[in-house]
Structures are given as structure tokens and as C-alpha cells.
Amino acid sequence: MKPKILIVDDEKPLRETLARWFHATYDTLTAPDAESALKLVRENPDLALIITDVRMPGEDGVSLLRKAKEAKESAKQN
């Protein structure tokens, strides 16, 4: 099975190009903002990697990564 990665960028052309770029080797998910990205993180505990834009409207990429890490750790505990 291909490893699963998540690409987050509010710029659609970049997001989709990156998705196509990694498509052959990875199972790619995409999200246009931090909020929908976090939803995908929670739904996909097997996520191997997140590639995110830092500057996005709403929550930024750094905060997304922090929350994603928290989500993953609390999922491990349960």
C-alpha cells in the first residue's frame, strides 16, 4: 500500500500540481485551509506526512502542524 500524505495550500494550482506530482508514489489527500486539513488528519490516523503552506487565510500552517501533532498524540493515547 502507498503511504498517505496530505497537501495543504490555499492556492489551488499549487495544491493540485503537488497532488499530481506525488500521486504516483503516494496516496495524496488535499485541503485548501487548516480547518479542513485538521478534519482530514483526524479521519486519517495512518497519515504519514503533511506538506503545508505557511501563509493561508484563517489559521496558518505552523498552527495546523501543532494541532495535527496534538491530534495524533491524543489518538495514540486512546
Next chain:
Amino acid sequence: MKDFFNGVRKHIGKLDAEHLREQYELVADEFAKCERLLHALKEGIIRLDANGEVLQANPAAKTLLGMNPADALQTMDLPIGVSSRREISLSYPEDRTLEIQTIPLDEETIVYIRDTTAEHRRTEEELRAGATKAVCDLAAGVAHEIGNPLNAISLNIQMLERDPTDRESIDICKSQIRRLDGIIREFLSALKPARPNLTPGTIAEPLKECLDTLRNQLEERRITVTLDIPASLPSVALDKNQIEQVFFNLLKNALEAMKDGGRIGITLSADDRDVSVAIQDSGFGMSDEQLSHLFEPYRTNKEKGTGLGLMISKRIITEHGGSIAAASKPGEGTTFTIILPRLERRIRELK
């Protein structure tokens, strides 16, 4: 003055001819002082009766208006008996801007006229000085703004190296090149504003054109646009391309300030003086601090903006004789309001 008159009123029955004469002289003297004061004022003062007929006008009113105040007011269509404030531009005998206020006073209406040309010139000079500084910031702005499209093109060219028949990569390259072109064009128009080429029309036309241009983007982000356009909309004098650019800037801002699935409400309306457009978004909103710098160049609140869109928009609307304003609260979205003078009024004022 009030005490003096009250005193006279109280004792007038008891006064003999000599005292009456004395009091009369005092009143006449006070009256002459008021007249002199009115004459000396740099501001124009006109008293209108309840029908809007001129009762009295000081010399400054005539000088400022450049003609007989009664004739001038006739072309202005001032509201009688209510408070109002407006600015008009006159070109005869020289270019100038006047602020005209009406102030109701009992049955009468006072018209107060002030020359604001110097203030306007100062604002323009400040803008120009700001623009010079802006040119220095320009390189930074351009570099920042073109980063994303260049990135996308670069990635897609690498994809094309893998597979030269990749149609999607070609399309993305093309659209990103168009975007770069748009960015350059925006910077150029910020540096060298074009005078509007005004023709009669309604603001609904450029608005609809703009929504057409943005349709794909709106659909893709599942953004609902509600349009409220009255059945008959009065004409304004407008440069359709420039006004479309203003709508584009405002709608782009709205889009960038909200998450997918947001709402934009656009309401067009008119009264007997103006046509207005209100664009309300369900975005992140702005603080008072952000609002206060909103129309200044390079004051972007967005991570990916040029900080020029609203400055350009404001300049375009001002050159159309209109005004643009924004109201916002953090977390509650933003409303932009554009007001343009109705065609008939603009023709009158330009006369």
C-alpha cells in the same frame, strides 16, 4: 445678546422716546456688527426660506460659487430643511472643490460653503508622496505576489518534462501566466492611473461581467452570491472597465477573507441623488486598526495581497465623483459600500 434683548423686551412698555432711541441705536449697532462679521467671513453663508428662496447671502458665498448664489443653488438641488453635507467640484472660473452643508434653523435653512480645494490638493500631494515611497516597496510587492504563480509554473514544467503530453500542466502554466500578466497590469495601473472614460450606463453591467469572470472560482469554493438588484436602476457616468476592476478587487478580497462555503451579499439601490452598491461578506472581518489603514497603499491584511487593490479602487471611485467606505468587525465579515452620483446630478454638478 440674548440677555440684552430679553431686557429690552421686558421694559419696552415703560421706555420713553429717549430711552427707546438709545436701545434702538444699540440694536442697530449690534446688527451692523453681525453684518460686518458676515462680510468678513471667508466661508459662504446663505439663508434660505422654507421654499428654498435666498433671503440673504454674504459676499464670500458669491465669490466661492463664482456666480449669483440664487442661480448657483438652482443647479444644486440642495435639500431644504434638513442637515446635509456634500462636496462639489467646479471648473469655472478655476478648478476648485467646495464643501456645502445645509443646516436647518427654525423655518429657514442655512447653507454653509467652504473651499476645500487646498485640503484636496494636500491629500493628492500626500498620495503622490506616498506613491513615490510605494515605488520603492514595489519590488518587494511584485516579488511576493509573483512567487506563487512562478512556483506553480515551475512545478508544472517539471511535470511536463516527465510527460510532455500532460494537458493539465499546460493549462495550469497558461492560467498562471495570465495571472502574472494581471499582476503586472495591476502594478502599472497603480503607478500610472488612467483617467476614466465615462459613458452612461448602470453599475449592474460591470458587476455582472465581474461575477461571470469569477464564476468558476466561486463555484469551486462553494460560495453563495446573493444579488439584490432593483427592477429599474438609474444610470451613472462610468468607465465600465474601471468599475469592473473595482468590483473584481472587492470580490477578490471578500473571497480571500473567507472559508469555502461562505456567503457574499450584493445589494444595489438608488435614491434621488445616488446609486449605491453594498458588498457584504461572511469573512474574517477586520479590526478598527486594520480598517483605518484600509485604503492606504501596501497596507495589506492578507498574506498574499499586493496592498494595492483597495487604493486603486478608491482612486477609481473618487474619479467617478463617488465614495467608497468599509465597515467591519473581526469575526463578523466586512461590508464595502460604493456610492456613485446619479447621471443627471453629475452632469449638473460638472456644469
